[in-house]
Amino acid sequence: MTDEHGLNETVKLQAAHWLARQRSNLRTEADARNFQAWLAEDQAHGEAFEALTAVWDVAGSYSRDMRAGAAPSPASSSRRAVMAGLVAAPVAVGAGYMALLRPAEASTYATKVGEQQAIDLPDNSRALLDTNSRIDVLFNRDSRIVTLRYGRANFTVVSDRSRPFVVKAAEGRIIADTSNFDVRCDGQNSFVMVFSGQASVNLNNEVLRLAPGERVALMGRTIAAIDRPRPAAAGAWHSGRTVFENIRLSEAVAEMNRYSAVGLEIQGRDLLEKHISGVYRNGDSVAFANTVAVLTGAKIQETRGRVLLIASDGQPLTKK
Template identity: 35%
Template structure:
């Protein structure tokens, strides 16, 4: 057997054993320290663990879908103390975990695999290859992966990608007719209709237009700290400071950060995260500049602060809050 394949299988078996140990309990401080040391030993350990963790979570969902009749025995097995399992039972349990994770892995790689968030919600997902993605509010995407390909189709909204390095399988995000291609990096993609915005916080990505040779469009390479905004075939690339990049990605913690931002843009951002909308009925209010850090879904707190800090009054209606200049 090829040494690389053997190494990967060893990593996967160890990852499955750690997951089983965490699931079975008890989990001590010594266990946690040993696990962290194992993770730190190599990128292969980390990739195997997060790959199997995603598969394990998917397997849990599968057990829940199968009904209580199958879920209860699994729960009973998990309550059995780890140290009381004889060696043969441990080996069998690890094999079962590997098999169950492999089944879930196939499910995760299904073309129908869809992740979505409602308005105001965030979700973080561990992918089978060791990558992680975080979906922003009101977003939807499809994940397709196999031995040769890693592809995400962003249907709407925004997502942040932390890509596990794999030179043989570039990580491709499709957003409309745009392809964002990476190997091992961290970046966000926001899709608004046919317009796409890419923010790179680590590594390097390339932005292409589907069906067009990269050399024809001179597809831009974006390094960390760069932002690309597309409209049609036009691509605007800008370099941003670390503070501005952090501001653009602050939504991952549920916060919105503004620095001398026009009220019209602030209102548009808040409306992405709330079903109750802000409406400005006065052009003078739109031109006000806002700075600060706000929780994306705490609309009432924001409106209260605006009324205290600006000559603005708010009128609450059933499904909206109307902002006008104070007379």
């Protein structure tokens, strides 16, 4: 049975068990591994755990004095009452904790077109935000959650086995420990590329584990493709470059346009189908247009905020 918020009662009880176990000073390495496996099984598990964690935080500051015979503080007493109510009365859980639940505060980082931003996260992990991208960061004592709203980001994750590092992007969830990986979110589609370490992708309750060098494309709720691109090419954007390896000019133009307010446009069906290779500096639309003109014989024309690539003979545009 689910409540009005779509949370299953059984899942909520499981989440209450894991929250209590995570708070216990008897927690073991096996508990940490089993907890991560439980999170990876279903997206609803993480959502239920986040909701219960918020209840715990609302109940007051957490006391770490777990010595036998120690009198519980008012905060810890109220939390025990909350957890007891969650476990003993499943029917009341939905109304009880949703009444207490408040919107979690998250740090938001965003870049404009042409910008990149390096971010130090609260756990000493790092994020590199690509052009025109946004992430919401929510870390607490039990979880590390980053939501990529749009754009692309690279994550360098430090180990914390008691708090899995989770990135949400479109329909997918990426769960990682010590690793470095890219995530890109375009509408309902997302792409994950692992450079080092390992990461698990959770989609439709299925778990896909990615090894270094592997990339997966998620189209909505479907795993569309898994490949192994050259890491140096896939990660070139980290240093402000884009590498094209025999791709259609139309695709290259779309990628270059992500980095510049000066839009590139192609006129001519034959030119659209031409292929291009090379290393290009992100945001330099004029230099890219000059190169295309040399390689294809296209004519280029600069207008207001645009550079046209026209399928005919012409001279490269001179950068002013």
